[in-house]
Amino acid sequence: MDSPSDKITAAAPIRAPSAVPIDDAVLPFEVAALDLRGRLTRMGPALDDILTKHDYPAPVGKLLGEAIVLTTLLGSSLKFDGRFILQTQTDGPVSFLVVDFQAPDRLRAYARFDAERVKEAKDSAKHSGSLLGRGHLAMTIDQGPDMSRYQGLVALEGGSLEEAAHEYFLRSEQIPTRVRLAVGEEWSGGKHRWRAGGLLTQFLPKAPERLRQADLHPGDAPEGVELHSVEEDEAWVEGQSLVATVEDIELIDPDLSGERLLFRLFHERGVRVFKDVALQARCSCSRDAVAEMLNNFSAQDRADMVKDDKVVVTCEFCSSVYEFTPREAGVTEN
Ligand SMILES: [Zn+2]
Secondary structure, three states, X not given: OOOHHHHOOOOOOOOOXXXXXXXXXXXXXXXXXXXXXXXXXXXXXXXXXXXXXXXOOHHHHHHHHHHHHHHHHHHOOOOOOOEEEEEEEEOOOEEEEXXXXXXXXXXXXXXXXXXXXXXXXXXXXXXXXXXXXXXXXXXXXXXXXXXXXXXXXXXXXXXXXXXXXXXXXXXXXXXXXXXXXXXXEEEEOOEEEEEEEEEEEEEOOOOHHHHOOOOOOOOOOOOOOOXXXXXXXXXXXXXXXXXXXXXXXXXXXXXXXXXXXXXXXXXXXXXXXXOOEEOEEOOOOOHHHHHHHHHOOOHHXXXXXXXXXXXXXXXXXXXXXXXXXXXXXXXXXX
8 A cells, every 4th residue: 555644654544634623623643754743733713813902914914913922833842831922113115023822722912003104015014014114023832830931032134034034943942843834815705704724843863963953044144154064864855845935825715625735745754733712812811800901900090090081991812992080090089
C-alpha cells in the first residue's frame, strides 16, 4: 500500500484527513520526519464578531485580523487560565492594536486608528506594515498569580506582523520559525464576512547543534557588506520550502478543512494532528468590573464624566455600553 497516511507516526492512529472544515479553532500538528511542530488557525464567525462590533475601515480590520490570528498561534499553547496579550504601539495610521487571549479559548481585541490617515494610506496599505509604521510590538504572557509575567518586545520598522514574528523568534526564542497570516473578506448571499487563517511552523530537533539559522536579511545594509551566511539544517530547509507554498487563499478557504490543508502541505513526510483547541470571541468586561474601575478614579474625574445626568462607559473591546447614575458612579453632590 502506498497511502501517504501510512507514513504518519506508527504510534498514532492512522486515518485519512477529515474533509470537514472547522472554524474558530487552532489545530496543533507534527511532522516528525522533519522535526517540525506547528499550529494551524482557521477563523470565521469569532473573527467576524470581533471585527464587526467596530466599524473598522477594511484595511484596519484586516490588520487587526492578522494580529488576532498571530495571537492565537502564539497563545494557544498556554496552560489553563494563562493569558497572552499582544500589543502594538506605533506612529502609523493605526497607532495601537491590542489582542487579549485568555486560555483556553477567549479572545477580544481592538484597534485605535486615525481615519483620515488610513484613507490617505489606502494605496500603500497593501501590506500591514505601512499602516503600523514604526514603534514596537509587545507580547505579554501571564501564567497566573504564582508565575512571573514574561514580556517580549520587538521593534516594528514598517514591516508586517509576519516579519515581526520572525524577528521575535529569531532574537528572543532562537527557535527557527515560519509564520503565515492571511485575512480575507467573504461575500456570500450579499453578506459580508471576515475570515482568516494562519500557520506557525517551528523546527525543534533534539540535537541543539541543528538549530543554526540564517540571520534575517538586513534590509538597509550598505552595498558590498558581506552577509553572514549559515548553512541551515536540511530538514528545516525542506520544512521552510513546504511552508512557503501555502497561499493566502488556502489559509482562508471556508471549504478546505484544516486537516486537508496540512495534508496537502506535508503529506510526503507524514503529518500527525492533535486535538484542536476551540476559540471564541468573548469579552471579559462586566458591570461590576466597570464600577470598580470608576471607583479607582479620583472624585474630580468621576464628576467630569457626568453627562446628561449619567455616566456612560463603553468597553473598547466589545462596544458594550454601561450606564450609571451619578450616585452609582460614586459622584458626590457639591
Ligand atoms: Zn467588553
